Amino acid sequence: MDSNLVLIKEEVNKIFTQFLEKKAQRKTPERYAILDEIYSKKAHFDVDTLFIQMKNRNYQVSRATVYNTLDLLLECGLVIKHQFGQNLAQFEQSYGYKQHDHMICTTCGKVTEFCDPRIVQTESMMGELLNFEIVHHSLNLFGNPKVDENGICLNCDNVVST
C-alpha cells in the first residue's frame, strides 16, 4: 500500500475521532471499518457497492449501519454525497481532495472530475445577491462523448453507436 494512502487514512481517522468525541458519539469498530473502506480507493461509490465490498472483505456490517455512518461522515465533511440524475445516491471521499465538479457521459454514465475556479465566483456573487451563505454546490455537466473515426469514445473507450 502506498505510504501516502496510509498518511491520509491516519489523518481522516483522527478527524473522525475528534468529530465523534465532540458529538459524544461512540467510536465503534464498524464506523472505522466503513471509513477505512471508503478511503481505500479513490472512486465514486453507492451504498450497495460499499456494503457488498465490505461483505467480500469479510467485514460484516448491516446496511442500516452503512447509512448511519455515511450520515456521520457527511456531517463531518469526510464524504460528499451526489445525485447524478438517477435515483441512486453516489458518494465520494472528500479529504485531501480539492474542490471539483463532474462531467457525466450521457452514453455510459462515466463520471469525470474537473475544476473551474469560476464557480467560486458565481457562488459568492449569488450568495450575496440572494442573501445566502453558500455551504456547498454541485455542478454537473452532461454530454455526449466525441468519438474517433472508428466510433470509439475518446473519453471512456466505449464503442458509441452514432
Place this chain on the structure above:
Amino acid sequence: MDSNLVLIKEEVNKIFTQFLEKKAQRKTPERYAILDEIYSKKAHFDVDTLFIQMKNRNYQVSRATVYNTLDLLLECGLVIKHQFGQNLAQFEQSYGYKQHDHMICTTCGKVTEFCDPRIVQTESMMGELLNFEIVHHSLNLFGNPKVDENGICLNCDNVVST
C-alpha cells in the same frame, strides 16, 4: 387567464404534437391534459403533486401515465428533470424559459432560480478539454439563508433557529 399563457400553451401543444407524430406515438387526451397542467403554472413540481393536482381538477389519470408522459416530455425538451438532493425527482417546464440554475435553501428546501452566464463559458471550455459535446448542465448552490435580527430568513420568510 393571461393571453401570454394561452400563446405559450398553444406553442407547446404544437411542439408536442410534432414530436408525437415524428415518433409515431398516439395523441391521447391524457398526454395533452398532463402537458396543459404542467404549463398552467410556473413552478417546480414532483410527480405526486402533479398527480394530485389533476385529480383535484377531476381529470383522472394514473400515476403510470404521468410517468410515461413525463418521459416523453423530457425527450422532446418541454420539461426538465432535477434531483435537488433528496430522493424525489423534481420537474419544471422548460419552454419559453431562459437557462437558469438553482439556489436551494438548506433550512427549508425552497428553490430559487438565478442566472450566471459564466456557466456557459465553463461548459464550452470543459467540453473541449474533455472531448464532450455538452448537452445540458445542472448547477445547484446550497446555502443557509441570512436572517434578520428577529431570526426571520430574508429569503423564505421562515423563522430560522440559529
Place this chain on the structure above:
DNA sequence: CTCGGTGCAAAGCTTTTGCATCCGC
C-alpha cells in the same frame, strides 16, 4: 379492427424504522 396507451395493482429498489441484542464508555 389493430395495436399501442391507459389504469390498476403488484413488484422492485433504495432508504428508513422498530426492536432486541450487544458493547463502548
Place this chain on the structure above:
DNA sequence: GCGGATGCAAAAGCTTTGCACCGAG
C-alpha cells in the same frame, strides 16, 4: 451496568412493470 449503536427484517416511499381493457388511427 447503562444507554446508545448495531443487525435484522419489516415498512415506507418513489418508480417501474404486467396485464386486461380501451380507444386512436
